[in-house]
Amino acid sequence: MNWLKDKMPLMFDPNNAPRSLDIPIFPLHTVLYPEALLPLKIFEPRYMDMVKTCLKNDTPFGICLIQEGSEVGAPAMPHAIGTLASIGHWDMPQLGILHIMTQGGERFFIEDSEVARDGLIHAQVVLMAAEATQAVPAEFAGSVAVLHHIIDELGEARFSQPLRLDDASWLGYRLAETLPLKASVKQDLLEMNDSLIRLKILWEFLKRHGLVDAD
Helix, strand or coil: CHHHHHHCHHHCCCCCCCCEEEEEEEEECCCCCCCCEEEEEECCHHHHHHHHHHHHHCCCEEEEEEEECCCCCCCCEECCEEEEEEEEEEEEEECCEEEEEEEEEEEEEEEEEEECCCCCEEEEEEECCCCCCCECCHHHHHHHHHHHHHHHHHCHHHCCCCCCCCEHHHHHHHHHHHCCCCHHHHHHHHHCCCHHHHHHHHHHHHHHCCCCCCC
16 A cells, blocks of 8 residues: 555545445446436346345445456456445336446545456446645636536536536536546546646636637
8 A cells, every 4th residue: 555655645545444345346448536426227137136136235436447348248457546426316217227326435545456257347446535625727617617508408407416627527527428538537527636737727628619718
């Protein structure tokens, strides 16, 4: 653990010892951000069992972007940094298919993992420090307007409540999840621990695509 803390010190809260969890991992071609809402359709037996266990014990699972492999079939290789997913409501519209709504929680780093006989990845993860709350700098005010427009288009129900457009971290995560960015870029934005740098990167993207005033 020391090598990781030396390499990325901002990932962990310097005032507290790192917290560890043992959780199942759901590798997806999707990046889940803290507080994001992500609907999922579950049908593979290993993930049906995972969801049933999480619902029974009221525990989260982890979602990681796939680094190598696919969402179905043989276990995929996930990126080392992902996000806890808590299950909200669920429904089974037909036998063998489960619909769940998840919400992103804390980010984590996979310290160790193993694949069970059923193909489900179990991992020991270390929770990463949450970003400090910071106001959105005036120079990025245009990005607030962009997200306002996105929320109007998609509907407020698509986003966790309350809306906090004045919070740099919340704003950056919501832009990162909704803008048409490459999966690798979305993963990079998840891994960084500076909300203002994330906003700056997103601001440059918005300028390049003519979505905000370039001045």
